[in-house]
Amino acid sequence: MTLTEAKFEYLLRLGDNALILGHRLSEWCGHGPILEQDIAITNIALDQVGQARSLLQYAAEVEGKGRSEDDLAYTRDVMQFRNLLLVEQPNEDFAYTIVRQFLFDNFNFLLHQALTQSKDEHLRAIAEKSLKEITYHLRYSSEWMIRLGDGTEESHQKMQTALDDLFIYSGELTSPDEVDQQMHEAGIGPDLDRLKPAYDQKVKDILAEATLQLPEVKYMQSGGKDGRMHTEHLGFILAELQFVQRAYPGMEW
Amino acid sequence: MKSCIFAYKHKAILPSASQSFYDNMKEPNQHTFEDQFQARIDAEERIEPKDWMPEKYRKTLIRQISQHAHSEIVGMLPEGNWVTRAPSLRRKVALLAKVQDEAGHGLYLYGAAETLGAERDDLLDELHTGKAKYSSIFNYPTLSWADIGAIGWLVDGAAIMNQVPLCRCSYGPYARAMVRVCKEESFHQRQGYEIMLTLARGSEAQKQMAQDALNRWWWPSLMMFGPSDKDSKHTAQSMAWKIKRFTNDELRQRFVDITAPQAEFLGLTIPDEDLRYNAETGHYEFGAINWDEFWQVVSGDGPCNRQRLKARRKAHEEGAWVRDAAVAYAEKRRQRKAAAAQQQQVA
Ligand SMILES: [Fe+2]
Ligand SMILES: [Fe+2]
Numbered sequence: 171m172t173l174t175e176a177k178f179e180y181l182l183r184l185g186d187n188a189l190i191l192g193h194r195l196s197e198w199c200g201h202g203p204i205l206e207q208d209i210a211i212t213n214i215a216l217d218q219v220g221q222a223r224s225l226l227q228y229a230a231e232v233e234g235k236g237r238s239e240d241d242l243a244y245t246r247d248v249m250q251f252r253n254l255l256l257v258e259q260p261n262e263d264f265a266y267t268i269v270r271q272f273l274f275d276n277f278n279f280l281l282h283q284a285l286t287q288s289k290d291e292h293l294r295a296i297a298e299k300s301l302k303e304i305t306y307h308l309r310y311s312s313e314w315m316i317r318l319g320d321g322t323e324e325s326h327q328k329m330q331t332a333l334d335d336l337f338i339y340s341g342e343l344t345s346p347d348e349v350d351q352q353m354h355e356a357g358i359g360p361d362l363d364r365l366k367p368a369y370d371q372k373v374k375d376i377l378a379e380a381t382l383q384l385p386e387v388k389y390m391q392s393g394g395k396d397g398r399m400h401t402e403h404l405g406f407i408l409a410e411l412q413f414v415q416r417a418y419p420g421m422e423w
Numbered sequence: 424m425k426s427c428i429f430a431y432k433h434k435a436i437l438p439s440a441s442q443s444f445y446d447n448m449k450e451p452n453q454h455t456f457e458d459q460f461q462a463r464i465d466a467e468e469r470i471e472p473k474d475w476m477p478e479k480y481r482k483t484l485i486r487q488i489s490q491h492a493h494s495e496i497v498g499m500l501p502e503g504n505w506v507t508r509a510p511s512l513r514r515k516v517a518l519l520a521k522v523q524d525e526a527g528h529g530l531y532l533y534g535a536a537e538t539l540g541a542e543r544d545d546l547l548d549e550l551h552t553g554k555a556k557y558s559s560i561f562n563y564p565t566l567s568w569a570d571i572g573a574i575g576w577l578v579d580g581a582a583i584m585n586q587v588p589l590c591r592c593s594y595g596p597y598a599r600a601m602v603r604v605c606k607e608e609s610f611h612q613r614q615g616y617e618i619m620l621t622l623a624r625g626s627e628a629q630k631q632m633a634q635d636a637l638n639r640w641w642w643p644s645l646m647m648f649g650p651s652d653k654d655s656k657h658t659a660q661s662m663a664w665k666i667k668r669f670t671n672d673e674l675r676q677r678f679v680d681i682t683a684p685q686a687e688f689l690g691l692t693i694p695d696e697d698l699r700y701n702a703e704t705g706h707y708e709f710g711a712i713n714w715d716e717f718w719q720v721v722s723g724d725g726p727c728n729r730q731r732l733k734a735r736r737k738a739h740e741e742g743a744w745v746r747d748a749a750v751a752y753a754e755k756r757r758q759r760k761a762a763a764a765q766q767q768q769v770a
């Protein structure tokens with residue numbers, strides 16, 4: 171892979187994570203467990219779709235084939251998406267939503283903190299702006315991990331169930347592959363192996379405070395960020411997300 | 424970034440001192456109080472939560488403000504229906520932000536109702552049991568992307584027409600909430616009109632989509648102003664109390680006068696054969712409103728009444744464990760802090 175190709179892949183990963191998780195969160199809009207949290211979740215969704223726009227615009231620019239952010243978001247199929255498996259998992263209930271958010275925010279925060287040191291000026295600027303938002307996201311999801319984990323018997327149960335189900339998707343976040351490696355060598359992205367201890371420590375700390383058990387996982391799932399094998403959920407997200415553009419191609423909206 | 428701390432149980436700002444005063448009051452004094460109250464209203468003074476007010480004034484306001492709050496919240500549903508299908512990332516962000524604004528409006532309004540001694544939980548119960556009303560417009564379905572444009576243009580447009588005079592409402596907290604709300608509503612209106620303009624200038628299919636949306640949303644938008652003056656049972660008293668400044672028919676006329684030229688500019692046709700400009704009066708004349716349809720929707724039998732209430736109830740019921748957990752956790756924390764403080768004292 172040339173450096174440009176690898177950088178395009180890398181930006182798609184970042185952009186698709188933000189887009190798909192933002193989309194998932196936007197499904198809550200109008201249906202939150204309480205008005206204040208409806209607003210809070212929508213805030214995070216807004217930040218993430220906003221970040222997706224900056225990242226996909228830049229990805230399109232790096233690709234240099236005249237595509238736009240919307241071309242990338244609305245006309246690629248499942249196999250061309252590069253988001254983590256974790257972020258495409260369904261909302262299920264507020265417990266799954268919070269656990270998914272925490273597992274992601276924890277990684278996303280460390281990643282963006284590192285990206286503010288990137289040698290790529292454009293990516294560094296995006297990361298600096300996003301980091302403020304992600305810092306808040308991580309605080310929000312951490313607080314709710316603790317509040318629901320250590321809330322009632324029922325909320326504790328629900329959180330443990332969600333964690334048991336979703337933890338298998340957390341391995342992919344901090345396991346570097348070729349693209350990650352290439353970005354690290356070029357000084358564009360961080361060494362994921364070096365992020366992992368901080369990630370694991372934060373999970374441990376928050377779970378302890380939330381009185382939740384770290385699930386024992388034999389095998390982690392992967393295949394999202396390299397597009398090797400997404401879960402079945404992504405196709406339905408795209409069916410909805412892309413409906414108008416697919417039904418009426420090539421128009422201004 | 425809006426505050427996201429769990430802030431559910433607001434303490435209602437009960438006008439406690441004046442309330443007990445009112446309770447102890449004897450009949451003969453009632454008139455004097457009401458006269459003084461009306462004199463303040465006539466002098467355009469603002470009534471604040473701690474001021475004395477007739478019980479009917481309080482009840483009327485609670486009814487109106489809570490209906491308004493419910494409308495904002497239920498109104499999130501038809502538009503939320505397109506959040507996951509918005510046709511571009513820019514539109515997706517704008518729509519999400521808009522629906523979030525509506526949630527914010529709901530919050531200020533429930534807050535304003537609480538200053539009158541109402542509890543948000545009770546108000547929500549009334550919504551969920553179907554006892555409380557909300558704007559009938561939100562019982563219509565959103566079938567295409569153009570509906571999002573039409574709602575912004577027409578529904579937010581009509582809301583502004585209704586709400587701008589409320590910024591001068593005699594009850595202070597309601598008036599102040601409306602000032603904030605109106606600023607955002609006019610932004611929504613422009614955004615909706617811009618969606619319509621893009622579609623109207625687009626392909627044949629897009630233009631058709633826009634026309635179809637106008638056809639479906641026009642009459643329900645006119646109905647948003649409520650029954651005509653001769654059938655409106657609350658208007659006279661609300662006008663005397665300066666809760667209302669204009670009658671339903673006056674506001675409806677103003678809406679048609681402003682909106683008809685906008686439709687013309689879009690190159691779209693308002694679905695009313697009787698619509699014409701009267702150069703003598705300077706107003707548009709328009710056809711008869713189907714009041715049977717209005718009363719049908721208001722009384723619960725519109726196209727989406729059941730779905731809307733069901734969605735609100737579902738969100739509330741499925742959120743119960745989250746609210747309970749937050750309360751339980753806050754209590755645990757309080758106890759732990761108290762215990763820690765005690766231990767420190769001992770040591
Ligand atoms: Fe609103
Ligand atoms: Fe409104």
Ligand SMILES: [Fe+2]
Pocket residue numbers: 525579607608611
């Ligand atoms: Fe609005």
